[in-house]
Amino acid sequence: xxxIMRKVINxxxxxxxxxxxIWEKWMFYWKSVIKDYKDVAIGLKEEAKQKPIKAAAITTGxxxxxxxxxxxxxxxxxxxxxxxxxxxxxxxxxxxANPTSLEHLKYLEKCFNADLIRHRSFGLFSLIWVDTSSDxxxxxxxxxxxxxxxxxxFHKQITDVGFLGIWWVISRKMLDYDINY
Numbered sequence: 504x505x506x507i508m509r510k511v512i513n514x515x516x517x518x519x520x521x522x523x524x525i526w527e528k529w530m531f532y533w534k535s536v537i538k539d540y541k542d543v544a545i546g547l548k549e550e551a552k553q554k555p556i557k558a559a560a561i562t563t564g565x566x567x568x569x570x571x572x573x574x575x576x577x578x579x580x581x582x583x584x585x586x587x588x589x590x591x592x593x594x595x596x597x598x599x600a601n602p603t604s605l606e607h608l609k610y611l612e613k614c615f616n617a618d619l620i621r622h623r624s625f626g627l628f629s630l631i632w633v634d635t636s637s638d639x640x641x642x643x644x645x646x647x648x649x650x651x652x653x654x655x656x657f658h659k660q661i662t663d664v665g666f667l668g669i670w671w672v673i674s675r676k677m678l679d680y681d682i683n684y
Contacts, residue, residue, distance in 0.1 A: 576665035
């Protein structure tokens with residue numbers, strides 16, 4: 504019985520059966536990929552030994568980029584930050600509240616109600632901007648290419664920048680929200 508089992512499991516007979524088929528090409532492809540990655544890993548290890556400062560700088564850069572990508576905020580986090588800021592500001596009497604914080608939050612709420620807030624993630628950071636018209640609005644001014652705002656003025660439309668899990672503009676505006684000066 505063991506002779507029969509050896510004949511069935513014999514790797515030479517399996518290689519002869521798949522010879523010339525797509526399975527052989529598939530196995531050759533994956534063996535080549537594994538060999539290439541192994542060669543790259545060995546080369547990187549040798550280069551890291553020769554130039555340790557360069558290797559440390561590259562590793563630090565890759566780690567920082569991956570942290571930025573992992574903590575990149577989205578529109579939902581911006582909306583929750585805006586709502587939390589409104590709640591924080593509502594606990595302060597209007598005579599003591601910072602007018603800059605109050606006006607900024609009122610402006611953001613008007614833009615959210617008009618469906619003008621847009622979000623774009625760039626992997627490492629995110630931008631929030633105010634569009635000129637709603638996506639649901641299909642009048643002539645919003646659909647005509649000649650009346651739409653140009654990318655030259657885009658920097659004026661940016662409302663907030665998200666980086667490392669923080670929305671920087673709204674956080675800065677809410678820094679001293681309870682001090683009227």
